[in-house]
Amino acid sequence: AQKITQTQPGMFVQEKEAVTLDCTYDTSDPSYGLFWYKQPSSGEMIFLIYQGSYDQQNATEGRYSLNFQKARKSANLVISASQLGDSAMYFCAMREGLGSGNTPLVFGKGTRLSVIA
Amino acid sequence: KAGVTQTPRYLIKTRGQQVTLSCSPISGHRSVSWYQQTPGQGLQFLFEYFSETQRNKGNFPGRFSGRQFSNSRSEMNVSTLELGDSALYLCASSLSVDQETQYFGPGTRLLVL
Numbered sequence: 001a002q003k004i005t006q007t008q009p010g011m012f013v014q015e016k017e018a019v020t021l022d023c024t025y026d027t028s029d030p031s032y033g034l035f036w037y038k039q040p041s042s043g044e045m046i047f048l049i050y051q052g053s054y055d056q057q058n059a060t061e062g063r064y065s066l067n068f069q070k071a072r073k074s075a076n077l078v079i080s081a082s083q084l085g086d087s088a089m090y091f092c093a094m095r096e097g098l099g100s101g102n103t104p105l106v107f108g109k110g111t112r113l114s115v116i117a
Numbered sequence: 118k119a120g121v122t123q124t125p126r127y128l129i130k131t132r133g134q135q136v137t138l139s140c141s142p143i144s145g146h147r148s149v150s151w152y153q154q155t156p157g158q159g160l161q162f163l164f165e166y167f168s169e170t171q172r173n174k175g176n177f178p179g180r181f182s183g184r185q186f187s188n189s190r191s192e193m194n195v196s197t198l199e200l201g202d203s204a205l206y207l208c209a210s211s212l213s214v215d216q217e218t219q220y221f222g223p224g225t226r227l228l229v230l
Contacts, residue, residue, distance in 0.1 A: 023227070033218075037221070042223065043223060043224040044221060044222065044223040044224060045207060045209070045224075047221070050217060079169075093160075095217060098217055102217065104165060104175065105160075105162065105219060106162075107151070107159060107160040108159075
């Protein structure tokens with residue numbers, strides 16, 4: 001069964017607008033971490049934001065915020081004030097068993113975001 | 118602090134050859150993981166090393182192997198290359214196996230002809 005599902009293969013957003021990238025996950029482990037990475041055309045995976053399963057508040061990092069809805073098993077990435085440089089592939093990923101020997105990262109298939117001037 | 122470095126960045130090989138890719142983690146990071154990224158299969162975990170020991174291995178054939186040195190640098194080797202091994206190989210490091218976030222290098226693009 002797919003552990004990470006990203007249902008939006010591609011999205012367009014106008015520059016300076018906000019955009020939400022969807023991610024749902026599946027796990028029975030109570031201890032897990034959710035990550036978002038950005039991959040520009042150069043190929044490097046850039047870490048954006050992290051949310052632990054026990055974190056009470058939604059994570060924020062600058063223009064990135066994670067809308068964590070634990071009961072729905074969703075961890076959507078919100079990018080505010082989009083910039084042309086935000087055009088890239090975005091991957092949602094999960095690690096289970098935090099603090100007791102993490103499992104490897106499991107990635108979704110990604111969402112290609114295009115920011116339009 | 119310097120990021121994760123991978124060498125070479127680009128590589129062209131022919132079927133049947135073997136290849137060795139290198140990864141130097143962020144200074145102080147002791148855990149190194151390798152991932153393969155292809156258009157068809159997406160990102161797939163290859164293996165993880167910590168303190169020169171393989172902790173986890175993904176579902177790849179034995180042609181794929183790796184190792185980690187005492188300075189935490191890691192290499193992966195693919196023997197008897199197949200066309201399907203053409204991919205972006207990404208290395209990631211973290212402080213330890215219990216530190217959640219992995220930081221990735223720029224990757225090595227391997228093309229097998």
